[in-house]
Amino acid sequence: MSDAAHRLLWTIVALVLVAGGATALVVSVGAPPDDGPGATVLGDGLLDAWRLATPWSTLAAAVAGMLTALAGQRLLARELRRPRRALRGTLSRPGHRPGRTRLAADVLARALERDLTGDPAVRAARVVLTGTLPHPDVWIRVDLTADAGAAGVREHVHAAVRRFAATAGCRPAHLDVTARITPGGP
Numbered sequence: 210m211s212d213a214a215h216r217l218l219w220t221i222v223a224l225v226l227v228a229g230g231a232t233a234l235v236v237s238v239g240a241p242p243d244d245g246p247g248a249t250v251l252g253d254g255l256l257d258a259w260r261l262a263t264p265w266s267t268l269a270a271a272v273a274g275m276l277t278a279l280a281g282q283r284l285l286a287r288e289l290r291r292p293r294r295a296l297r298g299t300l301s302r303p304g305h306r307p308g309r310t311r312l313a314a315d316v317l318a319r320a321l322e323r324d325l326t327g328d329p330a331v332r333a334a335r336v337v338l339t340g341t342l343p344h345p346d347v348w349i350r351v352d353l354t355a356d357a358g359a360a361g362v363r364e365h366v367h368a369a370v371r372r373f374a375a376t377a378g379c380r381p382a383h384l385d386v387t388a389r390i391t392p393g394g395p
Contacts, residue, residue: 330357344382
């Protein structure tokens with residue numbers, strides 16, 4: 210289920226809950242015209258239509274209840290599921306000595322982060338890998354010292370990405386680098 214479908218389902222559930230709450234509020238303040246012990250909440254016309262549609266009305270109510278329960282189960286399953294890893298797959302090396310290696314995305318991301326923080330001008334680095342192998346999208350955020358030179362940091366980041374691509378055997382399909390200057394001492 211996509212994020213948009215997930216949000217739509219939550220919106221529908223919220224609207225149903227709001228409608229149910231509004232109905233309960235109207236009933237609790239005594240808005241129905243007939244307050245006798247045998248009074249119906251939804252009115253005589255709707256009650257007559259319900260009785261006229263018997264047994265289909267009962268079946269429709271059961272189907273609506275089952276669909277609501279299924280929607281609730283899907284929402285709970287989606288919320289309780291562990292998040293997927295951003296990068297999956299097997300790295301392969303063709304050629305004279307072919308081989309395959311399976312690595313988790315966070316291992317590759319941490320290695321690139323360590324390489325990026327090797328420059329004294331880089332205080333911290335955060336790397337996120339998304340997409341599929343062998344051409345993942347690479348998102349990098351580097352926090353720089355106040356005296357960092359843009360040209361030197363740019364070359365350092367490009368060199369680290371080139372080393373990453375050569376070592377991991379996957380060339381980034383998309384590279385996004387965000388540099389921030391953080392306040393404080395060196």
